[in-house]
Structure formats: C-alpha cells, structure tokens
Amino acid sequence: MSSWYAAWPALVAAAGVLVLPGLVVSLVAGLRGIPAIALAPPLSVTVISVSAVVAGLVGVPFGVLVVAVGTVVLAAALGGVLVAARAFGLRERQPITRSRGADAAGLAGAVVGGVCAAVAVMRGIGKPEVFPQTFDAVFHLNAVWHALQTGDASSLALGTVAAPGRSMGFYPAAWHDVTILVDQLSGAGVVVSASAVSVVIAGIVWPWGCVLLIRQAIGARPGVLVAGGVLSGAFAASPLMLLSYGTLWPNALATVLIPAVLACAVSVLRVPERGVQEPGPDGEPAVSDPGRLRAGVVGLALLPGVLLAHPNAILSAGLLVTVLAIVAGWQWVSAPRTSTARRLVVAAGAVGVVAVELWLVVWSPVFDTTRAISWPSGQTMAQAAGEWILSAPMRTPVPWLASLLVLVGLVAAWRRTSTRWLVVAHVAAGALFVLVAGSDGPVARALSGPWYDDPFRLAALVGVLAVPLAALGLESLVSGVTARLGALGRGRREWAVVGAAVALAVVSGGVYSGADSSVVATWYSSHDIVGPDEQALLERLPQLVPAGTTVAGNPWNGSVLAAPLGDRTMLYPHLQGSWGPDRTIVALHLSAAGSDREVCPAVRRLRLGYVLAGPVSFWKGDWRQARYGGLDVANTPGFEPVAHGGRLTLYRVTAC
Structure with a gap:
C-alpha cells in the first residue's frame, strides 16, 4: 500500500x-x-x-x-x-x-x-x-x-x-x-x-x-x-x-x-x-x-x-x-x-x-x-x-x-x-x-x-x-x-x-x-528501530517461519515489531516487561544452549524456533538492553542463518 x-x-x-x-x-x-x-x-x-x-x-x-x-x-x-x-x-x-x-x-x-x-x-x-x-x-x-x-x-x-x-x-x-x-x-x-x-x-x-x-x-x-x-x-x-x-x-x-x-x-x-x-x-x-x-x-x-x-x-x-x-x-x-x-x-x-x-x-x-x-x-x-x-x-x-x-x-x-x-x-x-x-x-x-x-x-x-x-x-x-x-x-x-x-x-x-x-x-520520520531493509525482512517472516512457531530477538534491535509487521509471535513483544522464568533464561543464556542445561527445556516449552539477531540502533546504551545479552547468536554453533535484512539476521535454532 x-x-x-x-x-x-x-x-x-x-x-x-x-x-x-x-x-x-x-x-x-x-x-x-x-x-x-x-x-x-x-x-x-x-x-x-x-x-x-x-x-x-x-x-x-x-x-x-x-x-x-x-x-x-x-x-x-x-x-x-x-x-x-x-x-x-x-x-x-x-x-x-x-x-x-x-x-x-x-x-x-x-x-x-x-x-x-x-x-x-x-x-x-x-x-x-x-x-x-x-x-x-x-x-x-x-x-x-x-x-x-x-x-x-x-x-x-x-x-x-x-x-x-x-x-x-x-x-x-x-x-x-x-x-x-x-x-x-x-x-x-x-x-x-x-x-x-x-x-x-x-x-x-x-x-x-x-x-x-x-x-x-x-x-x-x-x-x-x-x-x-x-x-x-x-x-x-x-x-x-x-x-x-x-x-x-x-x-x-x-x-x-x-x-x-x-x-x-x-x-x-x-x-x-x-x-x-x-x-x-x-x-x-x-x-x-x-x-x-x-x-x-x-x-x-x-x-x-x-x-x-x-x-x-x-x-x-x-x-x-x-x-x-x-x-x-x-x-x-x-x-x-x-x-x-x-x-x-x-x-x-x-x-x-x-x-x-x-x-x-x-x-x-x-x-x-x-x-x-x-x-x-x-x-x-x-x-x-x-x-x-x-x-x-x-x-x-x-x-x-x-x-x-x-x-x-x-x-x-x-x-x-x-x-x-x-x-x-x-x-x-x-x-x-x-x-x-x-x-x-x-x-x-x-x-x-x-x-x-x-x-x-x-x-x-x-x-x-x-x-x-x-x-x-x-x-x-x-x-x-x-x-x-x-x-x-x-x-x-x-x-x-x-x-x-x-x-x-x-x-x-x-x-x-x-x-x-x-x-x-516529527516522530514518524525516523528509522531508529527498523529501517527499510529490516522492515522488509520482518514482512517476509510468513514465508520463512512456520505458523505457530515463536521467534526470539533482542527487542531493542527492531525484532520487537515482527508480530505487527510479519504476523509471527514474538517472545518479547515490548522493549521491557515482566517475562517470567523461561523467557528470562532464554534472554540471558540462549547463545549457550549447547552447554547450559536449562536453556533447551525452556526453548521447547516456549515453542521457540527462530532468532532475529543484530545490533541495537534504538536508544543505544540503555541499561535495559543488557537483559537480552544471550540473544546475540551470530557465529554461534546451533544457530543456522536463514535470511538477512539490514542489521537483522534470521537464525533457525538447531541447538535444541
């Protein structure tokens, strides 16, 4: 449109x-x-x-x-x-x-x-x-x-x-x-x-x-x-x-x-x-x-x-x-x-x-x-x-x-x-x-x-x-x-x-x-959260991620908009929240899924299949971003790259 x-x-x-x-x-x-x-x-x-x-x-x-x-x-x-x-x-x-x-x-x-x-x-x-x-x-x-x-x-x-x-x-x-x-x-x-x-x-x-x-x-x-x-x-x-x-x-x-x-x-x-x-x-x-x-x-x-x-x-x-x-x-x-x-x-x-x-x-x-x-x-x-x-x-x-x-x-x-x-x-x-x-x-x-x-x-x-x-x-x-x-x-x-x-x-x-x-x-003209390339990737998610599968991502890197733009369930639908034990484990330790015994059970309970990883461009340095440090899975065994768009890369979770 x-x-x-x-x-x-x-x-x-x-x-x-x-x-x-x-x-x-x-x-x-x-x-x-x-x-x-x-x-x-x-x-x-x-x-x-x-x-x-x-x-x-x-x-x-x-x-x-x-x-x-x-x-x-x-x-x-x-x-x-x-x-x-x-x-x-x-x-x-x-x-x-x-x-x-x-x-x-x-x-x-x-x-x-x-x-x-x-x-x-x-x-x-x-x-x-x-x-x-x-x-x-x-x-x-x-x-x-x-x-x-x-x-x-x-x-x-x-x-x-x-x-x-x-x-x-x-x-x-x-x-x-x-x-x-x-x-x-x-x-x-x-x-x-x-x-x-x-x-x-x-x-x-x-x-x-x-x-x-x-x-x-x-x-x-x-x-x-x-x-x-x-x-x-x-x-x-x-x-x-x-x-x-x-x-x-x-x-x-x-x-x-x-x-x-x-x-x-x-x-x-x-x-x-x-x-x-x-x-x-x-x-x-x-x-x-x-x-x-x-x-x-x-x-x-x-x-x-x-x-x-x-x-x-x-x-x-x-x-x-x-x-x-x-x-x-x-x-x-x-x-x-x-x-x-x-x-x-x-x-x-x-x-x-x-x-x-x-x-x-x-x-x-x-x-x-x-x-x-x-x-x-x-x-x-x-x-x-x-x-x-x-x-x-x-x-x-x-x-x-x-x-x-x-x-x-x-x-x-x-x-x-x-x-x-x-x-x-x-x-x-x-x-x-x-x-x-x-x-x-x-x-x-x-x-x-x-x-x-x-x-x-x-x-x-x-x-x-x-x-x-x-x-x-x-x-x-x-x-x-x-x-x-x-x-x-x-x-x-x-x-x-x-x-x-x-x-x-x-x-x-x-x-x-x-x-x-x-x-x-004034507030419609920025691309601080997602730019055109990132948005294009998010809009392709229905072709890349099966329905019913959950996607994780540091919400501060733009992945938070995958649901309204890409019609796929996000593990973290806001920049901050009260996420509960499983989501907290994934946010802090997903990249260690191969060695941390608590991660994969949480992944399976959450039906997590994909991760959107990439650097943060929105409010850089905000202390709340550290809560999602485990979602940086780039070059990490157990995560297979599927698609790329701007700062974001979509990975399939294979570690679990």
Whole structure:
C-alpha cells in the first residue's frame, strides 16, 4: 500500500466504527442535530471498550458482533432510564433552540476544520503503512496484534502483553479496541488501521466535539459554530501532537472526548440558569439546551469510554468540570435572596470536590505507577506560560491568527456571565501545564502524577478551550467592527462572522496545515528501530517461519515489531516487561544452549524456533538492553542463518 487512496477501506471502517454505534445510542436517547452527531464518537468509544471488557470476562472473542450487541444494550439502557424518569415525573424543560441552519452551519465548519486536520495528519504520516518509531508505539502495535490473535481485547487483560505470566493486567484498551475493529473490517493490517484511526480522530471526533462544546457553552449561532469548526484544525497541540509524540495514541483518543464531556456538564449545570436566556450579539437567545436530564444521563454514559481510553483524561475533564461547577456555584450563591445556608452548602460542596480530586491526583493508589515516572523540565515556567498564552505549548508552531483570537475571546468571555467559566478553566489548565513543564519541584511532582509528570499530555489540553475562545473572539471582533461602522444590521452581522470564518478557513488551510503536518511528521520520520531493509525482512517472516512457531530477538534491535509487521509471535513483544522464568533464561543464556542445561527445556516449552539477531540502533546504551545479552547468536554453533535484512539476521535454532 503506497497511498492514502488505497487505504480508503481502513478510513471508511475507522469512521464507521467511531460514529455508527454511538449514533444509534444518541438517537435512541432522543438527541438530534449537532448533539446527536457530535456525541456519537464518545458513545461509540464507551460501547466498544465496555463490550470488549464484558466479552473478555465471559470468554467471547471480541469483534463486530460483540459491539453490535453492546450498542443495543446501551441504547436500551439509556432509553429505559429516560422513560423511567418521565414515569416518575422528571420531565425536560422545553429546550430553547435556535434553528435556521445553525446545526448545518456548525457541521459545515467542522467538516472544513476536520479536512484541514485530517490532511495534516496524512501528510505528516506520509504513507499509511508508516508508523512512528517510538517506545510506546511498539507496545500499542503489538497489543493490537496480540488481541487480534487471542480474541481478548479487554482493558483488564491488555497489560499481560508485557507480562505474559499474569492472568490479568489492566491497560486502557479503547484505542486498541477501535483499531482492532478497523483491521477486522478492512483487512488493512495493524499499522494501516492505526494510521486510519489517527486520521479519523483528528478529522471527525475532535472537530465535532469542539462544535458541540461551543453550541452548549456559547450559543447555537451559525457564525460562532462555523468559526469553531474551522478553528478546530488550527492548534497543532490538540490533538495532533499526541498522535505522533510518544506515541500516545490512547491519550490522544481520550483527549478528543473531553469537549463532549464538558458540553454535557454545561447543559446539566446551566451556567448560569439565566444564561440560557442571555442574548447573543443579534439579540436572540444564545444557548440551545438539549435538557438537563438527557445531558446528565448521556454524560454519565460517556465516562466509561473516557476512562478506558485513558484514565488521566477523567482527571483532565474533572479539572475543567470542577472549575465550571465552582464558577456556576459562585454565580448562584451571589444572586440576591440566596440564603446563608445555601451558600454554606455550595461552599462545602466545592471544598469536598476539590479535596477528592486532590486525593486522586496526589495520594490515590490508582496512579502509584505513573507517579513513579518523572521527566525533567526542559524550560522555565516563564517560557511555558508564554507558550500557553500563544496556544503553542511544547514548542509547537504558533498559530498566530488563532492565538490572537483566543486572547480576544478571553476578554469577550469574561464580559459575559454565562461564558466566564471558559476563562477560569483555560487559566487553570494552563497553570497546571506551566507548573509541570517549568518546574521539577515537589508541588509539580505531586500534581503531575496521573500525567506521568509529562508536560506533553497536559499541553494537549490547550485546544479544548482555546477553540471555543477563538471562535468567540472571532465573533466578537467581527460583530464589534461591523456594529461600530454601522455597516450591517443586527440580523446580518452573524453572516459576516460566517464570511470571516470562511476566509479564515482559506487562510488556515494554507498556513496551518503545513505546520501541523510537521508536528505529526516529527516522530514518524525516523528509522531508529527498523529501517527499510529490516522492515522488509520482518514482512517476509510468513514465508520463512512456520505458523505457530515463536521467534526470539533482542527487542531493542527492531525484532520487537515482527508480530505487527510479519504476523509471527514474538517472545518479547515490548522493549521491557515482566517475562517470567523461561523467557528470562532464554534472554540471558540462549547463545549457550549447547552447554547450559536449562536453556533447551525452556526453548521447547516456549515453542521457540527462530532468532532475529543484530545490533541495537534504538536508544543505544540503555541499561535495559543488557537483559537480552544471550540473544546475540551470530557465529554461534546451533544457530543456522536463514535470511538477512539490514542489521537483522534470521537464525533457525538447531541447538535444541
């Protein structure tokens, strides 16, 4: 496969997998328009990831049929809850809507911004069969292949890929589950399926979520919705950076789900209650509300998918929702005639929520493993603050026009009671990023545990609120200029905003796409693990190694990718792991098979027949590479060379 045109089955499958299950659920739940469409991907993630867990527990192979059953179950559950609520007298307030093409305009903007983002991803990747040669990508590709072979794609089992002796091992598997379905439906292979999922995450899931958040938080006005959709593709840090750096595919998927969670929270909390009626620039109602009950029920249904995409996204969303709730509570208690008792209750609730979140972040045993990881800060706090202000964290390209609109949007949002929380939340997320990116002190370490003390994961949050703020900034700027000039009446100013957004799309399509693609290409352009010659050898393994035979190799020399590239079981499917006694014996002493009596019994138990030997080119000198010293079998009796490719040579084990 040499072009994205040839990858169309995988792209179509990825779009279908991430949209159709959730769309069925959202329609059954009574959602229509932008809410129904934009909430479809996060609901799909919940259906897919939870279905995989249930299938693993009952011993059913994961696949399309399992997801179909899960879709029916979740749709029936949500529908049943809403029917029961109505039966008990819980009815929705009549939603305030603003039609006349607002939803169509928002989706049109999302298409434009999504196409720009998708093109940037495709250009950055290059060819769909190219993969980022990074530490994490090795695990993710092997985990997808492993789940395809075993039929178990549960988040409760995926961690056993790097710990084969364990019966269970948690690892958030939502991204892997989606990629597995894409491969099953398209037959494109693990790598191409992963590339297709990245394109759809950036081109569909992210812009739709941004438009939904804008609709609920700012208003169902054509101008601001078009602007938001277009601007969703302007910020390289969200979500393009995580699709390449690391490579943090699960975290990227989790991050693009956060706008939908926030949109549901806005509808539930109604920030403030009177903000629903607050007029927009043209004097008409600004907010279109799908209903508090429905938004709450659907919002709860999103959370399992976010959790199983990546747990730290729950905390990221929790931070933003907490700010939203505190601002809403403050506005409520500051209203006239609010009793002292109610104010005390709200204050106590706010303190309690913050205390729980601090416990989760700083002390909860759930994140003990990630707290043990520390990355040294590479810049000062002042530099990090400047990057956040310019919406270009971690040295991503500065989207000058978009970042200026964010600054305008901050001012405009602060002036409106119903959008003031956007400012506070954006500043709060920025403060956390600045602290982690610019400091190695005890406070930074304590607060960064769930995010692996990695500023990149926090940097990806910039677009969650930068997109709505920039859209509001564009609307305010255009509306203000036209109002001062008296050039347009109120009814036509909004279409001036649409026109400005279209012009912005033309500019951003040419300016931002190239910069964004360079961000993706950063970690796709290397050949540190395997080069073309090594990859060619790995892809020939089905012709060289009988099915069912295991292959060993020092994973640091590139042999670790033999499973996703060559469809053969590898003894060490990651660069590090808890391998158990037999694998440890082989790793340390295989080259001494002729003299060490423990080696051959281990070889036979592991069904080991071949070895991929060769020098290491990835992270040379890493101390963990010494754990595989016994796999250097070059010029060793009992190992017959079979094929050669670049640094790697395939040997048949004859010593046992």
